[in-house]
Each structure stands twice: as C-alpha cells, then as structure tokens.
Amino acid sequence: MAEWTDAENRALTDDLTNALGARQVRTDGLERALYGRDSSTMEAEPSLVVLPRDASEVAAAVRITTGHGRPFVARGSGTGLAGGAVPLDGAVVIATSRMNRLLEVDVTGRLAWVEPGILNLDLSHQVAAHGLHFAPDPSSQQVCSLGGNVANNSGGPHCLAYGVTSAHILAVEVVLPDGSTVMLGGVTAEPSGYDLRGLFVGSEGTLGIATRVAVRLTPNPPTVRTLLLDFDDTDDGAATVSGIIAAGLVPAALEMMDRRAVEVVEAFAHAGYPTDAEAVLLVEVDGLGPGVQEAVDRIAEVARTNSVRTVRVAADEAERQALWRGRKNAFGAVARLEPDYYLHDTVVPRAALTRVLRRVYEIADNHGLKVINVFHAGDGNLHPILSYDSRISGMTEKVHRAGREIVEASLDAGGVLSGEHGIGLEKRDYMGLMFSADDLAEQDRVRSVFDPRRLSNPDKIIPGGSRCADAGWSAGTRAGEGAWV
Ligand SMILES: Cc1cc2nc3c(=O)[nH]c(=O)nc-3n(C[C@H](O)[C@H](O)[C@H](O)COP(=O)(O)OP(=O)(O)OC[C@H]3O[C@@H](n4cnc5c(N)ncnc54)[C@H](O)[C@@H]3O)c2cc1C
Incomplete structure (x- = not known):
C-alpha cells in the first residue's frame, strides 16, 4: 500500500x-x-x-x-x-454521480447519448415516451449507473435474448490516464478500424473513465407474456431450462430460484410464489402476438414433459409486475436474514447446472453456511448467495473459503469466473485458475497501451501488477488480503 x-x-x-x-x-x-x-x-x-x-x-x-x-x-x-x-x-x-444527464435522443436511429452517471432505469424511463428502452436490466437497475454497466459489461434477466451491455453500446468518449480524451467506436453502422469500444466495455475502469456514451435503444415489445413454472425437484427445473433452449426457443428472460430463495423472497415481496416448490422458473417471452402465444405453449409443453406442477401465465400487467417484483427484490429479501451476504457470480454450461448446484449445497453444508440460489438459468449464470454474520469470529474467512470452492467447482465443470459482476479485486487472484501466465501477460500488455503507469484503477483484474509487489500481494493468494472486511 x-x-x-x-x-x-x-x-x-x-x-x-x-x-x-x-x-x-x-x-x-x-x-x-x-x-x-x-x-x-x-x-x-x-x-x-x-x-x-x-x-x-x-x-x-x-x-x-x-x-x-x-x-x-x-x-x-x-x-x-x-x-x-x-x-x-x-x-x-x-x-460520476453528478454527470447524470440524458444528452440527446435519436428516435429514428434508436440511440441516445448519455452521461455516465445516469442511472440505468432512469434512462429507460426517460425514453419510454418514444416506445424505447435500454435493454440490459441488472437487478440493481434502480441505482446502478450506465458508466458502471459499461465498465462491468453488466447483464440482467433480459440479456438472454437481448445480449449484455456490450451489445448495446455504440461509442464511448473516454478520458485516458494522461488526461487526453478519445472517442472509441461510433454511431455509424460499421465503424472502421479496431473495435476499441469493445475493448473498453468490460475493462472495469482500468483503461480510463467513460465521460459520454452512445447507447442503442430497443423498441418496447408489443406483446409480453410472463410464466411462473414450479417444480417438486430442482433437477426438473434445470431440465426444463435446457429443454426450452434445446427446442430453439430464446425467451427474453429465464430465471430460476431454489426453495430457500422462494421462501425468503415471498416473505418479503409477497409476489405470489409457491413456497412449497423446490424450484421456480420465471420465464418471459416477448415479440409479436401470435409468435409469443406459440412460444408460451411450447414452453408449457417442455415444462410438462419435465413434471412441472403448475404453469401459471400472468393474466395482466399487475400480475406480471408482481412476479418480477419478487425476482428483482431477491437480494433485498436475503439481506433480511443475516447482517451480511456474499453474492457469487460464476457461469457453468447449462448441462452442468444441476451438478454444480448440488456441489454448491454440499460446499455450504460442509462449512455450516446458508446458501440461497437465484440466478439467470438461461445463461448458466449462477448466483449462490451465502448469508452470514461477520460479527461471529472466523465466519468471514469461512465464507471466503466456501466462495473459492464454488469458483473452483464452476471452473471444473467447464465454466468461467464471472458472468456479469466482473473480476475487480474479488476474483483478480483467481485469474490464474483460468488463464495461463502468457495470457495474463498479453492482457497486461494491452492494458499498458492505455495506461503505461497503471494509474487507472490500479491492481484490478490482472494479478501481480507492478503495485501488487509494493503491497506484498501475490498471485494465488486471496484477492486484496487485508482489504477484506
Ligand atoms: C442488489 C444488487 C443486484 C445486482 N444485480 C446485478 C445484475 O443483475 N447484473 C449485473 O451485471 N450486475 C448486478 N449487480 C452489480 C452492479 O450493480 C453492476 O456491476 C453495475 O453495473 C455497477 O454499476 P455502478 O454504477 O454501481 O458501478 P460501480 O460499483 O461504481 O463501479 C463498478 C466498476 O465500474 C468502474 N466504473 C464506474 N464508472 C465508470 C466510468 N464512468 N468509466 C470507467 N469505469 C467506470 C469502476 O471503476 C468499477 O471498476 C448487482 C448489484 C447489487 C448490489
């Protein structure tokens, strides 16, 4: 330090x-x-x-x-x-919280220029009158900023069909670490040259600061249907997820909650979830009327072949909002259980979902921890939440040990370190579990082009950066040892 x-x-x-x-x-x-x-x-x-x-x-x-x-x-x-x-x-x-303006909307071109501090949901509200919205919808969308979405390449329930943030960013104005300003990407259909916009999206603040962003806006779908499917067995829920994708259907959202999550969420949000189910799927389909109805029918059929208990289709917008209120408030609900929670983020191949989930329960049980699972099942993006009380001596260390085992189980199943929350400091020292030393050195060289002195968000993403040596940290040890609370 x-x-x-x-x-x-x-x-x-x-x-x-x-x-x-x-x-x-x-x-x-x-x-x-x-x-x-x-x-x-x-x-x-x-x-x-x-x-x-x-x-x-x-x-x-x-x-x-x-x-x-x-x-x-x-x-x-x-x-x-x-x-x-x-x-x-x-x-x-x-x-960037004071830089929160919507600068310009091009309705015909379906794009907008925004400042980075604008909140994700505020952007969608401000363009709603044009029948448009910003598609990436992290569960934190009421409070997270567009700049943070760009930096973390954030996802959300509706990114299954619409793609994560990188698919919705056309251009980014960036202040580089030397104080100069550059424009990466452009609003023309096919900007020429290297896709430096693509490089910046997901770079977690290590290449500079986004000061203006051109975002793609998505038309609001004419028809939306939301289904709640509940199961006596988590395996049946997971099989339904695989079955839906295998049938060639791409719902706008395909979310899963386990029994513990449903209980906690229902007690908080009163969304109307069945608390005796082992697993619940929230599936949303959107598009043109007849196509949407056909997709709903086919999803119900797949669910029935996997022993679904009930297929409930939201009858109106109020019921649809209630179903989503549960999912979107899941983390708030979990926060009522214990003073602290540690929310994980890994991705596994869909076919490995049940296997890894079982392993997650095993890991939590072995450490005597409570785990709740609410996740973007369609993407195989797991979010095990470990709920705990950091005031109990040794508990935080236990939670981090369990966290590492969850990461390892996901990688062993052919998964990756993060689906949407990024690497940051938390997973920096796990990068060596996924990338070779040569890969990491190459990534570090790319970073150096933008930030040769490593002054922009130092010691993030890539392990063993120059300043890590100063701080006495090394690859393979827990991220930012000493910085954890
Ligand atoms: C309850 C809860 C639910 C969440 N759900 C989701 C979810 O569904 N999907 C998901 O992807 N994430 C989710 N997140 C994580 C988080 O909300 C996202 O990563 C979000 O995009 C972060 O935005 P922020 O404005 O808070 O960024 P910050 O936390 O302030 O910063 C995040 C990173 O972005 C960098 N950064 C911020 N602004 C800029 C800028 N202008 N230029 C360059 N770098 C910048 C920072 O340096 C940092 O590395 C959730 C978080 C919470 C607490």
Missing part, C-alpha cells in the same frame, strides 16, 4: 480545488470512508474524492491526479460486487 505524505496530499488537494472548486473536492474522513467501499465485502481508503460536473472536469481531475503520480478510480453508484470501485493505493475516487 503506497503511503502518501501529508504534504503530498495537501499539494494534490490544492491543485484539484483550484481547478474544480472546493465543492467538487471532498477530503472529509467520513466521505472518504463512504467512497472507500462498494457493494462487495472489500474496502480501502481513498486519498480524496472528486465529484466532477462534466467531462472537462473529469479530464482536469485525471490530468492533475496522474500529474502528481497518483492513481485514480472511476466510480458510478458503488453497487459493484467485485470490489471494482474500491480505491487501492490511496487512489483518488472520481465519482
């Missing part, structure tokens, strides 16, 4: 304050503590926090910060679950 002297901190604060004004630069201990953590289990202390009002202030903040040889971290709403926005090495946090 780099130590900065008081004189160095004062000089940096003075330069930032002179350039941006005192209201934009926060040094107060409480504020620094608040911006030191995201929604993961990790935290660190930033030197200070900058709240720029526009792209030119972001550029000035980056130029001044890196001019002092200091690292910086972009931050949206801080809902990230992988520690991506945690400021290591006393980094300066540059938060």
Whole structure:
C-alpha cells in the first residue's frame, strides 16, 4: 500500500480545488470512508474524492491526479460486487454521480447519448415516451449507473435474448490516464478500424473513465407474456431450462430460484410464489402476438414433459409486475436474514447446472453456511448467495473459503469466473485458475497501451501488477488480503 505524505496530499488537494472548486473536492474522513467501499465485502481508503460536473472536469481531475503520480478510480453508484470501485493505493475516487444527464435522443436511429452517471432505469424511463428502452436490466437497475454497466459489461434477466451491455453500446468518449480524451467506436453502422469500444466495455475502469456514451435503444415489445413454472425437484427445473433452449426457443428472460430463495423472497415481496416448490422458473417471452402465444405453449409443453406442477401465465400487467417484483427484490429479501451476504457470480454450461448446484449445497453444508440460489438459468449464470454474520469470529474467512470452492467447482465443470459482476479485486487472484501466465501477460500488455503507469484503477483484474509487489500481494493468494472486511 503506497503511503502518501501529508504534504503530498495537501499539494494534490490544492491543485484539484483550484481547478474544480472546493465543492467538487471532498477530503472529509467520513466521505472518504463512504467512497472507500462498494457493494462487495472489500474496502480501502481513498486519498480524496472528486465529484466532477462534466467531462472537462473529469479530464482536469485525471490530468492533475496522474500529474502528481497518483492513481485514480472511476466510480458510478458503488453497487459493484467485485470490489471494482474500491480505491487501492490511496487512489483518488472520481465519482460520476453528478454527470447524470440524458444528452440527446435519436428516435429514428434508436440511440441516445448519455452521461455516465445516469442511472440505468432512469434512462429507460426517460425514453419510454418514444416506445424505447435500454435493454440490459441488472437487478440493481434502480441505482446502478450506465458508466458502471459499461465498465462491468453488466447483464440482467433480459440479456438472454437481448445480449449484455456490450451489445448495446455504440461509442464511448473516454478520458485516458494522461488526461487526453478519445472517442472509441461510433454511431455509424460499421465503424472502421479496431473495435476499441469493445475493448473498453468490460475493462472495469482500468483503461480510463467513460465521460459520454452512445447507447442503442430497443423498441418496447408489443406483446409480453410472463410464466411462473414450479417444480417438486430442482433437477426438473434445470431440465426444463435446457429443454426450452434445446427446442430453439430464446425467451427474453429465464430465471430460476431454489426453495430457500422462494421462501425468503415471498416473505418479503409477497409476489405470489409457491413456497412449497423446490424450484421456480420465471420465464418471459416477448415479440409479436401470435409468435409469443406459440412460444408460451411450447414452453408449457417442455415444462410438462419435465413434471412441472403448475404453469401459471400472468393474466395482466399487475400480475406480471408482481412476479418480477419478487425476482428483482431477491437480494433485498436475503439481506433480511443475516447482517451480511456474499453474492457469487460464476457461469457453468447449462448441462452442468444441476451438478454444480448440488456441489454448491454440499460446499455450504460442509462449512455450516446458508446458501440461497437465484440466478439467470438461461445463461448458466449462477448466483449462490451465502448469508452470514461477520460479527461471529472466523465466519468471514469461512465464507471466503466456501466462495473459492464454488469458483473452483464452476471452473471444473467447464465454466468461467464471472458472468456479469466482473473480476475487480474479488476474483483478480483467481485469474490464474483460468488463464495461463502468457495470457495474463498479453492482457497486461494491452492494458499498458492505455495506461503505461497503471494509474487507472490500479491492481484490478490482472494479478501481480507492478503495485501488487509494493503491497506484498501475490498471485494465488486471496484477492486484496487485508482489504477484506
Ligand atoms: C442488489 C444488487 C443486484 C445486482 N444485480 C446485478 C445484475 O443483475 N447484473 C449485473 O451485471 N450486475 C448486478 N449487480 C452489480 C452492479 O450493480 C453492476 O456491476 C453495475 O453495473 C455497477 O454499476 P455502478 O454504477 O454501481 O458501478 P460501480 O460499483 O461504481 O463501479 C463498478 C466498476 O465500474 C468502474 N466504473 C464506474 N464508472 C465508470 C466510468 N464512468 N468509466 C470507467 N469505469 C467506470 C469502476 O471503476 C468499477 O471498476 C448487482 C448489484 C447489487 C448490489
């Protein structure tokens, strides 16, 4: 961990304050503590926090910060679950929450220019009058920022049919670590040259800060049907997921909850879920009327061949909203069980879903932990939630040990480290389980092109970066040891 002297901190604060004004630069201990953590289990202390009002202030903040040889971290709403926005090495946090405007809508071209701090759901609300929306819908969409979505290449229930964030980003204006501004991608149908936009999406703040984004807007579907399918056996639920995809159907969403999740969610959200079911599937189909009805019939048929108990189709919009209210509030519901929870994110081949789920229960039981499963089954994207009380001595360590075993079980089944939450700090030191040293060195070289001094969100994603040596961390050990809380 780099130590900065008081004189160095004062000089940096003075330069930032002179350039941006005192209201934009926060040094107060409480504020620094608040911006030191995201929604993961990790935290660190930033030197200070900058709240720029526009792209030119972001550029000035980056130029001044890196001019002092200091690292910086972009931050949206801080809902990230992988520690991506945690400021290591006393980094300066540059938060985009004040840059939250919808700048321009091109209804014919079905695109919009937005500032990075706009909230995901606010964007969809603001373009709703045009019959359009932004398709990626993380469960955190009421509070997470578009910039965070871009940086984490976020997904959501409706990304099964519509694709994750990268499929909806046309261009990104980026302030690079040297303070210069570049435009990656473009709004023309086929921008020429390398797809640097594609490289930036999912780069978790390690290549620079997005200050303006051109997003693709999706027409609201004319017909939507939502089904709730419940099963006595989790295997039947998982077989139904595979059966639906094997039948060539691509629902807009295909979500699964296990019995424990249904119980917890129902008690909180009163969504009308059957609490005696072992597994519940929430399936949504959209498109043109006759095609939608045909898909509903075929899904029901697949479910019946897999011993479904009940096929319930939401009768109206109110019932549909109630069914979704349960799923979208699942994490809030879990938060009522114990003071803490650790939400995991791995992907496994759909065919391995039941096998890995069984292993997840086994791992939790072995450690004496409660686990709840709510996940994007259609994508094979698992989200085991370990619910615990960090005040009990040794509990946090136990949860992290179980977490590592869940990651290993997913990789053993041919899966990957993360479906949507990113690598950040949480899974940085697991990267070696998936990539060879050569692969990682190659990724590091790509990063260096944008950030040769590694000042943009240092020590994230790639293990064993230059500053890790300073901090005494090494690949293969738990991510950010000492930074965990
Ligand atoms: C209850 C809950 C449910 C969630 N559900 C989902 C889900 O369904 N799907 C999903 O994918 N995720 C989900 N998440 C995770 C999280 O909401 C997403 O990763 C989200 O996109 C993060 O946005 P944010 O604005 O909070 O970003 P932050 O947490 O502030 O930052 C996340 C990363 O983005 C970088 N970043 C932020 N802004 C910029 C910028 N302007 N330029 C460059 N880098 C930037 C940060 O440095 C950091 O690395 C959930 C989180 C919670 C708490």
